[in-house]
Amino acid sequence: MAGVHVSTTVNGDAVEYVCPGSETLLDALRDRVGLTGAKEGCGTGDCGACSVTVDGQLVCSCLVLAAEAEGREITTVEGLVQDGELHVLQRKFIEHAALQCGICTPGFLISAKALLDRNPNPSVEEVRYALAGNLCRCTGYDKIVRAVLDAGKDMRKANKKRKAKK
Amino acid sequence: MAHDKTYTDQDFKLVGTRPLRPDGVDKVTGRARYGADMNAPGQLVGLILRSPHAHAQIKKIDTSKAEKLAGVKAVITSADLPDLTNGDAGMYDTLENCMARERALYDGHAVAAVAAVDAETARAALKLVKVQYKKLKHVTDVDEAMQPGAPIVQPRIKDKETGLSTNVCGMTPFGHGDIEKGFAEADVIVERSYKTEQTHQGYIEPHACLATMGPDGQGELWVTTQGHFTFRNVCSALLGIDLAKLKVTSSEIGGGFGGKTHVWVEPVALALSRKANRPVKMVMTRDEVFRATGPTCSTSMDVKIGATKDGKITAAEATMRYQDGAFPGIWGMLGGLTSFACYDLPNVKSVGIDVLVNRPKVAAYRAPSAPMAAFGVESTLDILAAELKMKPVELRLLNAAQEGTQSSYGPTYGPIGIKPTLEAVKKHPHMRAKLGKNQGRGMACGFWFNIGGQTCSDINIGTDGTVNLTVGTVDVGGARASLSLICAEELGIPYESVKCAIGDTGSLGHNDTTEGSRGTFSSGMATIFAARNAIEELKQRASIMWDIPAEEIDWAEGKALATGVKNSNLGELTLAEIARKSPNTGGPIAGHNEINADGAGVSFASHICDVEVDPETGSTRVIRYTVIQDAGKAIHPDYVEGQFQGGAAQGIGWALNEEYIYGKDGTLQNPGFLDYRVPVCSDLPFIDTEILEIPNPTHPYGVRGVGETSIVPPLAAIGNAVSNAVGVRMNHVPMSPPRILKALKEDQADQKAVSAG
Numbered sequence: 058m059a060g061v062h063v064s065t066t067v068n069g070d071a072v073e074y075v076c077p078g079s080e081t082l083l084d085a086l087r088d089r090v091g092l093t094g095a096k097e098g099c100g101t102g103d104c105g106a107c108s109v110t111v112d113g114q115l116v117c118s119c120l121v122l123a124a125e126a127e128g129r130e131i132t133t134v135e136g137l138v139q140d141g142e143l144h145v146l147q148r149k150f151i152e153h154a155a156l157q158c159g160i161c162t163p164g165f166l167i168s169a170k171a172l173l174d175r176n177p178n179p180s181v182e183e184v185r186y187a188l189a190g191n192l193c194r195c196t197g198y199d200k201i202v203r204a205v206l207d208a209g210k211d212m213r214k215a216n217k218k219r220k221a222k223k
Numbered sequence: 224m225a226h227d228k229t230y231t232d233q234d235f236k237l238v239g240t241r242p243l244r245p246d247g248v249d250k251v252t253g254r255a256r257y258g259a260d261m262n263a264p265g266q267l268v269g270l271i272l273r274s275p276h277a278h279a280q281i282k283k284i285d286t287s288k289a290e291k292l293a294g295v296k297a298v299i300t301s302a303d304l305p306d307l308t309n310g311d312a313g314m315y316d317t318l319e320n321c322m323a324r325e326r327a328l329y330d331g332h333a334v335a336a337v338a339a340v341d342a343e344t345a346r347a348a349l350k351l352v353k354v355q356y357k358k359l360k361h362v363t364d365v366d367e368a369m370q371p372g373a374p375i376v377q378p379r380i381k382d383k384e385t386g387l388s389t390n391v392c393g394m395t396p397f398g399h400g401d402i403e404k405g406f407a408e409a410d411v412i413v414e415r416s417y418k419t420e421q422t423h424q425g426y427i428e429p430h431a432c433l434a435t436m437g438p439d440g441q442g443e444l445w446v447t448t449q450g451h452f453t454f455r456n457v458c459s460a461l462l463g464i465d466l467a468k469l470k471v472t473s474s475e476i477g478g479g480f481g482g483k484t485h486v487w488v489e490p491v492a493l494a495l496s497r498k499a500n501r502p503v504k505m506v507m508t509r510d511e512v513f514r515a516t517g518p519t520c521s522t523s524m525d526v527k528i529g530a531t532k533d534g535k536i537t538a539a540e541a542t543m544r545y546q547d548g549a550f551p552g553i554w555g556m557l558g559g560l561t562s563f564a565c566y567d568l569p570n571v572k573s574v575g576i577d578v579l580v581n582r583p584k585v586a587a588y589r590a591p592s593a594p595m596a597a598f599g600v601e602s603t604l605d606i607l608a609a610e611l612k613m614k615p616v617e618l619r620l621l622n623a624a625q626e627g628t629q630s631s632y633g634p635t636y637g638p639i640g641i642k643p644t645l646e647a648v649k650k651h652p653h654m655r656a657k658l659g660k661n662q663g664r665g666m667a668c669g670f671w672f673n674i675g676g677q678t679c680s681d682i683n684i685g686t687d688g689t690v691n692l693t694v695g696t697v698d699v700g701g702a703r704a705s706l707s708l709i710c711a712e713e714l715g716i717p718y719e720s721v722k723c724a725i726g727d728t729g730s731l732g733h734n735d736t737t738e739g740s741r742g743t744f745s746s747g748m749a750t751i752f753a754a755r756n757a758i759e760e761l762k763q764r765a766s767i768m769w770d771i772p773a774e775e776i777d778w779a780e781g782k783a784l785a786t787g788v789k790n791s792n793l794g795e796l797t798l799a800e801i802a803r804k805s806p807n808t809g810g811p812i813a814g815h816n817e818i819n820a821d822g823a824g825v826s827f828a829s830h831i832c833d834v835e836v837d838p839e840t841g842s843t844r845v846i847r848y849t850v851i852q853d854a855g856k857a858i859h860p861d862y863v864e865g866q867f868q869g870g871a872a873q874g875i876g877w878a879l880n881e882e883y884i885y886g887k888d889g890t891l892q893n894p895g896f897l898d899y900r901v902p903v904c905s906d907l908p909f910i911d912t913e914i915l916e917i918p919n920p921t922h923p924y925g926v927r928g929v930g931e932t933s934i935v936p937p938l939a940a941i942g943n944a945v946s947n948a949v950g951v952r953m954n955h956v957p958m959s960p961p962r963i964l965k966a967l968k969e970d971q972a973d974q975k976a977v978s979a980g
Contacts, residue, residue: 077343093260094253096477098427099509103896106427134253143251151247154861157700157869159250160257160428160477182905189905192896194425194478195700196865197872198904 065126067092068136076123082116083107085123086133094134094163098192105191108164109133115171117190134163137170145215146170146208153204157195164191169205177213181206237712238924241861244704245723246475255475258431258447263502266433267296267338269495270345270505271488272352273515274327274334277361277581277889278374281327281354284335289351294344297499298352300335304494307463316550318461320584321490327356328376328549329581330890331514333488338495338503361581361889362390365546366523368580376549376579392551393577397559397632398570405538405570409529413607419595419938419956420882421521421546424588425873425901428477429507430516434492438500441468446489449479449697450736454486455728461490462497472727473697480873481587482517484736513894518883519588520545520554526562526599534613536622538570539563539631543596547577550584557592561935562600563631564670565641565827567624571631581889587738589870590671590931594877594938598956601667601939606952615666615943616654619829620645623668636825640853640917641668644829647913653831653849662835662846663948669828669935673928674739675820679732680749682710682757682814686806688799690714692753693726694746695734700869700930701862702742708858709747709924713754715781716798732817740928743858745820751923757814764808765796822921826928828852830871830936834944841964843945845875849911855919855927867933868910874937876902882957 060075067090074089081100086092086109095118098104102117109118110132111125137144146166149155156162165188172179172187179187184205185198193201249255286298301324308314323332335352339345360374367373368390376390385391406412432446442464448454451473459466476483488505496503507516524543530536541562545555559575575592608618623641630636648654648666658664681693692710696702703723711718735741758778765783766773771793777784783801785793805812833847850867857863880900884892893899918925938956946952951966 079343087260092253093256096257096428097259097506098429098477099896101509101895101897104427104509134251138252143248147248147251150251151243154241154244154701154865156247156250157862157865158426158428158476158478159246159255160426160475162250163253166251185905185907189903192425192427192901192903194427194480194873194901195869197868197902197910198907199868199910200861200865202904202909 061124063127066130080123081119082121082123083118092133092135106164108167145211149204149208153200155200155204161193237708242718257477258474259506261433261445266502266504268342268345269338269503271333272335272349274332277330278359279327279356283355285353289348292348294340295348297338297495329583336491338499363580363885365544365578368578390579395556395559396574398572400570402538402570402572406529408537410532411610412529414527416525417599417954419522421518422877422881423518424480424482426478429512431506432489432492433504434496435502436497444471447474447476449483452733453736457486458490470729480589484738485586487516510894517586520585522595524599526603528603534618534621539568541573544576546580548582548585552585554592558596560632561593562596565668566622567628589934593935597669597935598938602942605943616648641827643915644851647851648829663944664833665940665943666831667936667939671932673823674741675745675823676735677733678745678749678820679817680753682753684802684812688802689720692723695731696742696746697737705743705858709750740930744926744928748820749816752816753814760812761801764801767808769793824919824927826932828932830940832940832944836949841960851913853915853917854929856925857914863929864912866930867912870933871910874934878938878941
C-alpha cells in the first residue's frame with residue numbers, strides 16, 4: 058500500500074502506522090492502533106463521539122487526518138485510567154448513572170476532562186456549553202452535567218490536599 | 224396471571240436501590256464493544272449504492288465493471304436476493320426495503336451492494352456500478368398522497384374502495400358511544416387541525432454488523448440490534464438459512480429507540496458474505512442512517528372535543544393521517560389507539576389512517592405514533608380549558624380515566640396512574656415557580672401500552688455461590704442492572720454476586736425484541752420465575768445434604784432452612800454452601816424459565832414545561848421541565864429517571880427543532896446532525912422527575928414499562944407553554960423559529976385588523 062508512515066504517541070505509548078493520506082485519525086486509531094473507544098457517530102464533526110485530545114487540544118478525530126498525528130501526543134478514552142484507577146470523571150459517570158447506551162460516553166469523558174483541565178470550577182452554564190459539541194440521545198444530559206460538576210468538586214478537593222502536602 | 228401479593232407486598236431489600244451498573248466500567252473505559260467494534264480475520268468492507276431519486280424505475284444495473292476492479296470480492300443486486308417470502312406480504316416489504324427490485328421507492332433506497340478488501344476499493348467499486356433509472360412522479364406529503372390521482376407508491380396494493388388514493392393502505396376506527404349525540408350535548412366545541420413533521424430516532428451509533436456465511440450454510444451475525452432473535456428470524460427467512468444455523472449475537476447497542484427493531488443492511492451483509500465466502504463488515508454513514516433508516520411518521524390530523532360548561536367532556540373525535548413511508552405500517556392505527564386513552568369519555572371516535580409516500584420505511588420510534596396524537600388532543604384540550612375558563616390540569620383531572628373506565632381503544636382499565644400524576648402536577652413546586660416576560664407554562668398528559676411477549680431467562684449458579692444470569696432481551700438503557708437486582712432479590716444474595724449477560728441466539732430460546740417497554744417487565748418476570756425454579760433445585764440439594772425430605776425445607780434470605788422440631792439441630796445452609804457441594808449432590812445447579820409474559824401494565828405520564836420565547840427571533844428555550852410518571856415499581860430508580868429524562872429531551876427536540884426537510888425533487892435536504900438539529904447540552908435545563916408507583920397487578924413485582932411514555936407529552940406541553948408565553952397557538956410541529964415568528968407576525972396583523980375594525 059502506498060501510504061504515509063506515521064510515528065506518534067497514543068496514551069503514552071509510542072505507536073507507528075502506515076495509512077492512506079486521506080484516512081482520518083479516528084479510522085487509524087480504531088482500525089490500525091486497535092483502540093475502538095472513540096466512536097464514529099457522524100463523520101462530520103457534529104456529534105463528538107470521536108473526541109480525543111491531540112497535544113492536549115480537544116478535537117473530533119473524524120476531522121483530523123491520521124497523518125497529522127505525526128510527532129503528536131494523542132489521548133483517547135482508553136488513556137484515562139491511571140495506575141489501574143478509574144479517572145474521577147469515569148467514576149462519577151457510573152455513580153451518577155450518567156450513561157445509558159454508553160456510545161457517547163467516551164467522547165463526553167474526553168470533552169469533560171478537557172474542560173476541567175482548563176477550568177477546574179465550572180458553572181452549570183459553562184459545563185453545558187463545553188459539552189455542547191457532544192450529542193447524547195439517551196439521557197437528556199441531566200445526569201451527565203451533575204456527574205461533571207461532582208467530578209470537578211472531587212478534583213478540586215484532591216488538588217487542595219496535594220497543595221497542602223507540599 | 225393472578226396478582227401475586229406475596230411479592231408486591233413484600234419489603235424489598237434490593238429492588239428500589241441504586242447500585243452501580245454492571246456494564247459501567249466497560250462503557251467508561253472504551254472496552255464495551257458496539258456494532259462497529261468487532262472484526263474478523265479476512266473481513267471485507269461492504270457498502271451500499273443508494274437511489275438518488277425519490278421514485279424511479281430501475282431499468283438496468285450493470286455491475287460488470289465493478290466486479291472486474293481488483294480487490295472487489297462480491298457485487299449484489301436484488302437478483303442475488305430471490306423472493307423466498309412465500310406470500311408473506313410483510314416479509315416481502317422487508318426484502319424490497321433491503322434492496323430495491325423493479326423500482327426505487329425513496330431517496331436512499333438500496334439498489335446494489337459491493338464487498339471489497341478495503342473501504343477505498345469498495346467506494347471505487349460503487350462508482351463503477353451503473354444503474355439506468357427512469358424517474359417517476361413522486362409524493363412525499365401525507366395529505367397530497369391521499370388525493371385521488373396522486374402518484375402511486377406501491378401499485379401492488381389493491382384499492383380498498385375508500386374513494387381516496389390507493390396510497391391509503393389502512394384506515395382503522397376506534398371508540399364507543401354516539402359521537403353525534405355527544406356533540407349535541409356539548410356547550411362548547413373546539414375543533415382544530417394540526418401537522419407534525421417527520422423525525423428520526425437519532426441514535427448516536429449508526430447501524431453496523433459483521434456477517435459471516437460459510438459454504439456449509441452456517442452463518443454468524445454480530446449486530447447492533449434491539450432484537451437479535453427477531454433479526455435471526457428475518458435474515459433466515461429472507462436468505463433461506465435454517466434458524467439453528469444462523470447465530471446472531473447482539474453487540475452493545477448505541478441507542479435504538481425503535482429504529483433498531485428492523486433489519487436494514489444485515490440481510491445484504493449476509494448475502495455479500497455468502498457470495499464472497501468471506502466475513503463482511505458493514506457500517507452505515509450518518510447520511511445513510513437519515514436517508515434510509517428509522518424515521519417516524521409525519522402526520523396531519525383533525526381533532527374535535529366538546530364539553531359541558533362545567534367541563535365534562537361529552538364527545539371527542541380525531542381523524543389522524545400518518546405517513547408510513549414507502550411500505551405499509553400500523554402507525555396510523557397506533558395513533559388511533561392512543562389518542563384519547565388518558566380520558567374517560569362517554570362518546571369517542573378516533574380514526575387512524577396509514578398512507579404511503581416516497582420516503583423511507585417508517586420504523587417504531589419510542590411510543591410510536593402516540594406523541595403526534597397527544598399533540599393534537601392535548602393542544603385542543605388546552606384551548607377548551609381556556610374557553611371554559613378552567614385550569615388545564617383541572618379539566619384533565621375531571622375527565623381522567625381510572626380503574627373501571629372503558630378505554631377509548633376498547634379494554635376496561637385496571638388500576639392506572641393518570642389521576643395520581645395529575646394530582647402530583649397540582650402539588651409540584653414547579654407549578655408555583657415564577658414566570659418572567661415572554662415566558663409561559665404548559666402541561667400535557669401521555670399514554671403508552673407496553674407489551675410482554677416471548678421471553679426466556681437462565682440462571683446458572685457457580686460453585687462459589689456467584690450467579691450467571693442470561694437473558695435474551697437486549698439491554699438498551701441499563702436493564703442488566705435492574706435484572707441483576709431482581710435476580711439477587713429473589714435468590715437472597717448480594718447484587719454483586721450476579722453477573723447478567725445477554726445470551727446469543729444459540730444460548731437461549733426465542734426472545735422477542737426489546738420494544739414496547741418490555742425489557743425489564745418481561746425479562747424481569749422470567750428472571751423471577753427462573754430464580755424460583757433454581758430455589759426449588761437448591762432445596763432439593765439441601766435435602767440431599769441434610770438427608771431430609773425437600774418438603775421440610777424453606778427458603779428465605781438466600782438460605783435453606785430446615786423446618787420442624789425434629790430438624791431443629793440442622794440450622795441453615797446458605798446458597799454458597801449448597802453450591803459448593805453441588806458436584807457431589809447432582810451436578811450444576813440452574814434455574815430457567817420460558818414464558819409468554821402476559822399482563823403488561825399501561826403507563827401514564829403528566830409533564831409540566833416552562834418556555835421562554837424570543838419574540839425577535841422566534842427562538843424558544845425550555846427553562847424548566849418536570850416529568851411525573853407511573854412506573855408501577857421502579858426497580859433501579861436511577862435508570863427509571865434516565866428514561867423519563869431521555870424521553871422528555873427527545874420530545875423537546877421534536878417539538879422545537881427536529882424535522883425531515885424534503886426538496887421539491889423528493890430528496891432529503893438535511894441528512895446530517897448539522898442540519899437535523901437534535902438538542903445539545905446547552906439547549907436543555909435539568910429535567911426534574913417524580914416517579915409514582917401504582918403497582919401493575921399482573922407483574923410479580925408490580926412493574927410497568929417505563930421507557931416510552933416520557934416522549935408522549937412534550938410536543939403538546941411545549942405547544943401549550945408557547946401559547947401561554949406569547950399568545951400564539953402553534954398547530955405545526957416543530958415549533959421552529961421561522962414557524963413561531965410567522966405565527967407571531969400573523970397574530971400582530973390580526974390584532975391590528977381587530978383594533979382598526
